C-alpha cells in the first residue's frame with residue numbers, strides 16, 4: 001500500500017489547451033463532476049491548483065485539519081491567497097467564534113421559537129396569497145429572523161442592508177473566475193459599498209447599546225455578547241455579527257426554498273405535517289423539535305441531504321500536505337462536495353429518493369457521509385438555530401397553507417453559490433379554517 005502523499009498529484013481531465021476545464025464545468029457543473037468522479041475516482045484534479053474530493057473520510061480529514069494544514073475564508077474575496085493573512089484572520093475569528101457559540105446553543109435558539117413563527121406569519125401575510133418567487137420570499141423571512149435574533153428591537157433596517165449585500169455577493173458566488181479585490185470593477189465597488197453600509201449600521205447599533213444605561217441588558221445575541229465579553233472591541237463584535245447575519249440568511253433561505261419545492265409536489269406529506277402540527281405534542285414544551293415535530297424535522301434533514309445549500313466547500317492548503325495517498329502543494333484549493341457524497345449509493349440506500357422516513361427509523365445517519373453543516377473547527381456556527389427555524393417554518397407553512405406551484409415540476413437545481421431550485425414560484429393559499 002502507498003504511503004501518505006507518495007502517489008503525487010491526483011489525476012484528472014486535461015481539458016482545453018487554453019481554457020482548461022472551465023467551459024465544460026460552467027456548461028454543466030454537476031454533470032462534469034459526476035463524469036470526473038466516475039472516471040478518476042474520489043479524488044481528482046480539476047487544474048494545476050484545484051483538487052476535488054468526494055470521499056467522506058477524506059472530506060472530514062480536510063475539514064478537521066482546517067486551521068493547521070488548510071485555511072478557509074469568510075469573505076467572497078480570495079484572502080486565502082495570502083496564506084499568512086488568512087491564518088491571522090482565522091485566529092481572531094476563532095476566538096470570537098468561541099465567545100459567540102453559547103449564544104447560539106440549544107437553549108438560546110429555543111427562546112426564539114415564538115418570534116420565528118411570528119416573523120414567518122408576517123412575511124407570508126405580506127405575500128397576501130399571491131404567487132411569489134420562493135427564494136425571495138424565504139430570504140425575506142430568514143433576513144428578518146436572523147436580524148431579530150441578533151438585535152431584537154434594534155433590527156429594523158438590517159434586513160434591507162442584508163438583502164443588498166447578498167445581491168452584491170452573488171456575482172462572486174456564481175462565477176468560477178476570481179479577480180483581485182483591488183481591480184476597480186463595478187461588482188467590486190457594489191460589494192464594498194454594500195458591505196460598508198451594513199458594517200456602519202451594525203457599528204451604530206453596537207455603540208448605542210454600549211451607551212445604554214447599565215441594567216438594560218437585551219435578550220438577543222448582541223446583548224449576550226456584550227454581557228459575556230465586555231472587553232471585546234467594537235470592531236470584533238461588529239464583524240462577528242456581520243458573519244452571523246451573512247451565514248444565517250442566504251443559506252437557510254436556499255434550504256427552505258428546497259423544502260417548499262418538495263412540499264409543493266407532495267400534498268399528502270403536507271397533510272401529515274398538518275396533522276402533526278395540530279396534534280397534542282406540537283404545543284408541548286419538549287426541549288427539541290425532534291420530540292415535538294419529528295416529521296417536520298425529518299423533512300428538513302432529508303431536504304438538507306438531497307439539496308445541501310453549501311454543496312461545495314473550499315479549503316486552501318497552507319503547506320505541502322497529503323490527501324490520503326495523494327499530495328497537494330501550498331496554495332492549492334481543495335473543493336469538498338457534500339452534494340455528491342449525500343447522493344452516493346455506497347453510503348445511502350436509494351440516494352436520489354426523497355424519503356423523510358429514513359430519519360424516523362431510529363437508525364443513525366451514516367456519520368461522515370452526512371455533512372450539510374460541514375464539520376471540524378469551522379462547522380456551521382448556527383446549525384442548532386437553523387434546525388429549529390427550518391423545522392418550525394416547515395411545520396407552520398404546512399399547517400396554514402395549501403402550497404401550489406406553477407413550475408415545481410419543471411424547475412431544476414442551480415449549482416451556483418447556494419444550491420436551490422432556480423426560479424421556483426409558489427402560492428401559499430391560506431386554509432379556510
Ligand code: HEM
Nearest residue numbers: 243244247248252255310313372373374378380381382386
Ligand atoms: C440550513 C441552514 C444552514 C446550513 C445548511 C449551513 C451550512 C453551513 C456550512 C456547511 C458551513 C461551513 C462552511 C465551510 O466549512 O466552508 C457553515 C458555516 C457557517 N454558518 Fe451556517 N448553515 C446554515 C445556517 C446558519 C445560520 C442560521 C447561521 C447563523 C446563526 C449560520 C452561521 C454560520 C457561520 C457564522 C459560519 C462560519 C463558521 C466558521 O467559518 O467558523 N449558518 N454553515
